[in-house]
Amino acid sequence: MKKNLLALAAAVSCSFSQAAEKPNIVFIFTDDYSYECQGHLGMEAIQTPNLDRLAKDGTQFTNSYNMGAWAGAVCVASRTMINSGAFVNRAQKTIVEQPQWAELIRDGGYKTYMTGKWHVKKEPAFDVVKDVRGGMPKGSGYNRPVSREDFENGWQPWDIGEGGFWKGGTHWTEVVGDNSVEFINQAAEEEKPFFMYLSFNAPHDPRQSPKEYVDMYPVDDMKVPVNYLPEYPYRKEIGLPDNFRDERLAPYPRTDFAVQVHRREYFASITYLDYHMGRILDALEEHDMMDNTYIIFTADHGLSVGHHGLLGKQNMYEHSMRVPFIVKGPGVEKGKSIDTPIYLQDAMPTTLEWAGVEIPKHVEFKSVNALIAGEATEHYPAIYGKYINFQRMIRKGDWKLMMYPKASKKLRLFNLVKDPNEMNDLADNPEYTSKIEELKTDFKALQDVMGDELDLDNPTAPRAKNKK
Template sequence: MQDRPINQLILMTDEHTRKVLGCYGNKIVKTPHIDSLAREGTLFENAYTNVPICVPARASFATGDYAHRSHHWDNATPYFGTPSSWGNELQKAGITVGSIGKLHYRNSDDDVGLDFQKIPMHVVNGTGDVLGCVREPLPKRWKSLSMAEKIGPGETDYNIYDRQVATEAIDWLATDGKQKKPWVLFVSMVAPHFPLIAPQEFYDLYDKLGLMPTKPRESPEHPWHHAMRNCQIMDNFTSERTRVALASYYGLVTFIDDLIGKILGAVEQNGLGDNTQIFYLSDHGDNIGERDLWGKSNFYEESVGIPCIIKGPGIPVEKTVKTPVSLIDVCPTILKTAGITPEAKPGTSLVDLANAEDNLDRLVFSEYHAVGSATGAFMIRKGQWKLVYYVSMQPQLFNLADDPEELHDLGANPKHEGIRRQLEAGLRSICDPEAVDAMAKADQMAIVNANGGIEAVVAKGGFGATPPPGVNAEFMNQK
């Protein structure tokens, strides 16, 4: 039993696929500090985002609930404090709670359950990516071409920002963190999110590796993915650009690991190690060039799979948990650790799951209604099976035990009709996908109309990634 209240430190990065981490089996990438955290705690082998794009994923993370229940659909529907967050519950209990770095909420003025927000990064102009709300028909997003152009060694506004976030976190741990009052601190950095430009010393670690093999495109390509590819234009990747982009992505992962190492060092140096629960998470993954795809926005493991590591009092050491988990499980973890009984939501405490036997049949749900989606898409992971359900399109089905690289889609195979029906029933126990799809499109059209209509929104174009504080977004107009 703990004599002192437990502090909690949540470390989150952006667009970090769990496939590029040493502790998840990657033999190339250098991530000594995150690997050490995994050795000292529990690693969840099958962790997922609830939405494979930033803003709604972070809304699910904040509320501990599925994004469709609160109508957080895309990068133009940011969290603004409704429904309440784990932070609100901590505040009610008198526990200090704050954030440093990227939030991707609406603004700094909303009551989102944080006592303080240091150098927060929010959606552009409090509105976000309105172009992503245009879905019928899908526009051409020419800004995506920059993903193959802004690559290689160098320095970006994001690199500078991530160092500032780490410095602020280290300073806070050395001052406020030493208070006897328990605290919860959410530290969120941007790397390895694109642009895939890594500081020279980290890029150089991977520049000589040559072209790492990537999986080919689907053949034939599923119509949902085909529509996505024709919206997010990134057909300017060559073999050489792919090599450089992957070296940069790996470099950014090691860059962020280095910053996390400094933050973890500050925890120990300030005598906080014995009574601090530490999480490492990402909001979603990245396709890392597999199937000629970059960014996120689909349900392949690279995109929807995230790292999830937790260390602290009462958490098993050097344990790997196979029970599937997702970002909504973080909310009850934080609250139960703080001695607060969570309200009934679909998540379960990661501490409880870490101390239980594996439950391979636990169901995990994810959804996508954002940029490039011709229709609503939903994922159910249960046991060895993954169903991807598309409204008005053929589903996809993968056996992750036999086919971990997801090369063989069984969605139309008559031999697997039974498992497809079973998984679809699991999906429908959570939501009516057709009704949710209609709600999303109605909400999005209202946002588009409030911003001048489809023609005006498409003409203005998109800006790609949200810039850090003090940097203006650069829109690329329609060609």
């Protein structure tokens, strides 16, 4: 069996390497981008023509997850994982001790380039680094809108005087677009293959964009999510107190109107980002690079923006854990969707295979190339999720079990196929007792793999590892 798997991996790797000699690799990374905000999916009335174009020309993974976080800044954990290749509980150590993604690609004969958000403890190790940004700029936009009058006369996302992503005079999304096109134009004159790490801060708050984009989404036309709540019943117990930053963006309790305003500005920032992504795709096409370039589009995590009474990403719901993941390039089937669950950090080993670089032992995430090639349908036995020691999650098959060890050990059980919006909690239904026990057993086995020391039954004490 092991020999067959090794032969399969070699065949898949060979099929990609034969598609082109040292292909270019473009990684487009966004921040706070929920999977539902892809126009071609039809889940929301959002305009993303260039993302739609990418999906039409490539393969889409419909169940791509972030693994979680050790702190409120979920993006730090996500970006540390993808640049180290290590799972969430080991990523902080690995990023310091091992070569990062860019170094591995560079050693494969690539010119490496990055621009935009970094937010990783270790300094970026690319050949060219331009306009590195932090996690988010200082800006206004908190506790709003408290009324329609506040909405009409208060903070506006197109007001450059408010700073935020307008700091420096040019919107940071435009800066990433400009820098990316500039590098592509330069690379067209060189023979060396390139790896581009293009990291947009958008659509992270403050959700700013030019007025023409905000006007595309009239506030009264915005739909409130079907799983909207004025307040999440376990908010404080899962680690989101009253003063928690992400959750302070809108007033408590939530109102339909406040959520409409935030979703309007969220969608506008995504459509503005989409425009600049289109400029990047156009530049690659203008220089006839598309036939020899792999592109991955994804995000570090999703975002609530009104789902379940939440605003941020510090939760285990689909809207915050799942992200877009689209691959385009030589040998990648067009218009294909793959439902097999993956982690977004699988992008790292996937690109190493494209570059002909041996995947080091410290890289724990897995290449998705066998899935793309149709040579595999299984990937991970289950999907793991964590948020500090306040929340845990396992997704296996159709089922998701969420665990709140500090909320009187509260459990939440959802069938994601029958209940994709996670509105029908089955945890207290005695018919599902055996399913819960099964998932808890599976999760404890996952804890050993992940190096997770949390004892679900006694969250203040270290967990005793299973004896083998």
